[in-house]
């Protein structure tokens with residue numbers, strides 16, 4: 001039995017807790033965080049979860065669900081196209097996680113190397129159409145049997161990765177060195193959050209809201225409007241007011257803080273608000289907005305820092321992707337500045353590329369008729385292959401997971 005005291009609480013680690021030596025080594029890290037935290041909260045460290053519960057404490061090995069929660073925050077499942085089957089394909093998630101594999105697809109070769117892998121993250125979903133049979137002699141049956149045999153969970157981030165801010169479109173735009181990047185087929189929904197905060201706590205609550213994803217308008221962060229006023233309330237029996245007393249009407253100097261929240265961030269923002277706000281009952285309102293919100297969307301369009309010939313740009317992109325240079329259709333020698341890009345199957349987006357003023361459109365797959373129509377409209381087009389343009393998913397996701405969870409073993413497929 002040992003007791004550890006921080007500035008705000010006493011945390012007791014019971015003798016019944018058996019720590020792996022690795023976890024014990026991380027205890028110093030935990031305690032560093034503990035000094036700056038209140039009791040009753042939990043937070044994630046790179047590879048373990050530490051929870052304080054009243055005056056008791058427990059350490060847990062990292063769970064697969066922790067990795068999935070991290071990815072779902074970056075690439076919210078709510079952004080999935082209606083036809084998509086992203087998300088958890090095969091469980092369980094509530095199990096320890098030491099090794100994660102990242103792949104574009106669950107190819108058959110994975111069936112011989114999944115042993116020891118706790119979580120397989122793929123771009124394309126393994127289960128896409130409803131199953132009627134699971135036959136072990138079929139490729140799908142073999143894959144499912146392998147996952148179940150080794151107890152490996154499988155999670156797909158398909159269209160949420162394609163459309164989210166910081167997803168595939170932006171990775172490809174970065175490879176091209178584009179600036180002024182915006183979605184080719186923009187979509188997104190904004191909400192207005194209004195919260196009433198006692199004057200002394202405004203900055204703390206505002207910072208918590210911003211950190212959780214509120215207050216971003218274009219290239220401006222921390223956007224809010226604040227107006228001072230008076231809040232009133234009468235605490236009833238059983239209430240534990242932060243200011244005032246039960247049975248006595250209070251008038252408090254408060255600030256009405258307004259900010260903007262992407263719909264998919266609302267739950268995280270409200271949770272952050274409740275944690276940072278001193279009141280037992282937080283007075284807040286969420287309003288639906290009609291504003292356009294080009295936050296996410298398939299494809300990206302942007303400008304090259306310096307104009308270059310379409311053929312040269314296509315060559316540079318192929319080099320960055322590590323694939324061969326495809327035939328450039330239209331005028332390969334045309335000097336271009338505005339370039340649109342869409343990984344995977346982006347044939348139909350050529351019209352959006354044209355409408356956005358792009359001179360060159362780079363994509364993974366494009367049907368014959370779309371190519372003809374795009375070239376006739378004056379676009380220069382180069383098609384690099386579905387797999388080739390989505391392959392950056394593997395390095396990108398593996399890097400994000402490894403950076404967030406440094407103790408994890410991350411395997412790329």
Ligand SMILES: [Zn+2]
Pocket residue numbers: 124344345386390
């Ligand atoms: Zn794809």
